[in-house]
Amino acid sequence: MKPSAFNYAKPSSVDEVLGLLSEHGDEATILAGGQSLMPTMNMRLSAPSLVIDINGLVDLSGISSDGDSLRIGALTRHVEIENSPEIAKHAPLIAMAMPSIAHPAIRNRGTMGGSVAMADPAAELPACLCALGAEIEITGSGGARKVAATDFFRGLYDTDLGDGEILTAIEIPKISAGYRSAFDELARRHGDYAMCGVAAHAKVDGGTISDLRLVFFAVGGTPVAAASASAAMEGQSVDDNSIAAAQAALEEDISPFDDLHCSATLRMHYAKELTKHVLTTLAAG
Amino acid sequence: MTQAIEQIQISAIVNGEKISRMIEPRLSLVDFLRNELELTGSHVGCEHGVCGACTVRVNGEIVRGCLMLAIQADGGEIVTIEGESDSGEIADLQKAFHERNAAQCGFCTPGIIMTTTEMLKNNPEPSRMEIREYLSGNYCRCTGYEAIVDAIETVATERKGG
Numbered sequence: 001m002k003p004s005a006f007n008y009a010k011p012s013s014v015d016e017v018l019g020l021l022s023e024h025g026d027e028a029t030i031l032a033g034g035q036s037l038m039p040t041m042n043m044r045l046s047a048p049s050l051v052i053d054i055n056g057l058v059d060l061s062g063i064s065s066d067g068d069s070l071r072i073g074a075l076t077r078h079v080e081i082e083n084s085p086e087i088a089k090h091a092p093l094i095a096m097a098m099p100s101i102a103h104p105a106i107r108n109r110g111t112m113g114g115s116v117a118m119a120d121p122a123a124e125l126p127a128c129l130c131a132l133g134a135e136i137e138i139t140g141s142g143g144a145r146k147v148a149a150t151d152f153f154r155g156l157y158d159t160d161l162g163d164g165e166i167l168t169a170i171e172i173p174k175i176s177a178g179y180r181s182a183f184d185e186l187a188r189r190h191g192d193y194a195m196c197g198v199a200a201h202a203k204v205d206g207g208t209i210s211d212l213r214l215v216f217f218a219v220g221g222t223p224v225a226a227a228s229a230s231a232a233m234e235g236q237s238v239d240d241n242s243i244a245a246a247q248a249a250l251e252e253d254i255s256p257f258d259d260l261h262c263s264a265t266l267r268m269h270y271a272k273e274l275t276k277h278v279l280t281t282l283a284a285g
Numbered sequence: 286m287t288q289a290i291e292q293i294q295i296s297a298i299v300n301g302e303k304i305s306r307m308i309e310p311r312l313s314l315v316d317f318l319r320n321e322l323e324l325t326g327s328h329v330g331c332e333h334g335v336c337g338a339c340t341v342r343v344n345g346e347i348v349r350g351c352l353m354l355a356i357q358a359d360g361g362e363i364v365t366i367e368g369e370s371d372s373g374e375i376a377d378l379q380k381a382f383h384e385r386n387a388a389q390c391g392f393c394t395p396g397i398i399m400t401t402t403e404m405l406k407n408n409p410e411p412s413r414m415e416i417r418e419y420l421s422g423n424y425c426r427c428t429g430y431e432a433i434v435d436a437i438e439t440v441a442t443e444r445k446g447g
Contacts, residue, residue: 001332002311004311005290005310008354034353034354038352039333039352051310053354053357055357079346102334102422103423104347104400105347108346109349109353190417
């Protein structure tokens with residue numbers, strides 16, 4: 001289908017965007033990479049009267065290193081993150097996840113900010129950001145504020161972004177010494193939305209795991225932190241017994257659902273297998 | 286809802302030629318190329334970014350023509366399958382696809398060739414698995430992909446002098 005008619009604005013500053021948002025309210029929508037918005041408009045699930053194209057806001061694009069954290073501008077495209085040596089070095093979990101995000105033609109357009117603001121429950125980046133303890137920078141008429149990724153994702157496509165606000169950047173703590181990351185997902189076809197996926201980040205000392213953060217995606221409305229499974233691994237080395245304990249604890253953490261692609265039972269099975277895989281990967285380094 | 290929709294001017298370079306048109310903001314890039322410029326080699330399949338039939342190159346990178354507004358390509362450089370074909374840069378791919386029967390109904394072929402062009406630029410010696418992964422966003426409902434992978438592998442080998 002084709003989108004319904006709309007007017008188009010291409011502002012060149014965040015202030016201009018905020019002005020347009022305050023003037024047009026719910027009738028306006030922000031167009032970043034367009035890789036989620038365009039499908040919803042093409043299917044007329046979304047019919048804004050004004051599309052605010054933020055691709056002219058060059059200041060919102062790029063990756064910078066700032067002390068102990070990395071700052072990724074909201075408009076930074078997936079392809080740039082995928083090819084960034086800074087990301088590979090300081091946020092390897094993000095680098096690991098990138099090839100699983102859709103397909104090359106989509107990664108050439110899609111943006112970090114768009115993916116996070118969209119908050120698709122099957123998206124990779126929200127789970128990675130939760131696992132890494134990242135912060136989301138949101139700008140409104142009163143200035144910028146930061147919110148922890150774990151508080152940002154509230155429900156199905158629901159985030160902490162308020163009316164008249166725009167997501168401007170992501171800040172990720174650089175990986176600390178002794179920490180490792182692992183990522184895996186299962187999809188019907190490479191690049192498709194996952195049936196189940198997990199981002200893992202932990203301290204690994206001589207094979208002993210601590211401070212593990214396992215965050216699943218595509219198993220609920222938001223990224224789901226597997227607190228019990230993570231706690232079960234505290235101070236443990238990765239072996240058949242500890243893996244089995246973590247897998248058993250996972251039953252308390254996630255309640256998968258049935259859908260077209262797989263049943264809840266199969267999804268739980270996948271979650272357990274992915275847990276085994278990422279724990280083994282973390283231990284192997 | 287009744288609102289006046291303003292037409293906007295788009296100027297771009299398409300397959301090396303300067304063009305300029307007045308368009309509605311909602312016009313997608315692929316519909317613009319097909320309906321306004323009569324470049325019908327880029328196909329419209331799913332219109333939500335899944336099938337890859339509308340793949341075109343904008344400022345050197347492949348994109349989904351259905352997931353970009355035409356107006357967003359204003360001031361840019363667009364190359365379609367017609368441009369790639371006329372320049373001769375894909376002559377070997379066209380020959381290999383023909384010889385290996387890698388195009389059956391042909392609907393997906395322009396998108397697959399556009400994606401392959403970028404892949405071989407970034408990775409001149411892809412394994413068969415890498416070819417499949419790069420092309421994972423391009424649906425083909427005829428070939429079962431085997432012939433496509435064969436054809437691309439042949440061209441990659443030939444290009445490196447094998």
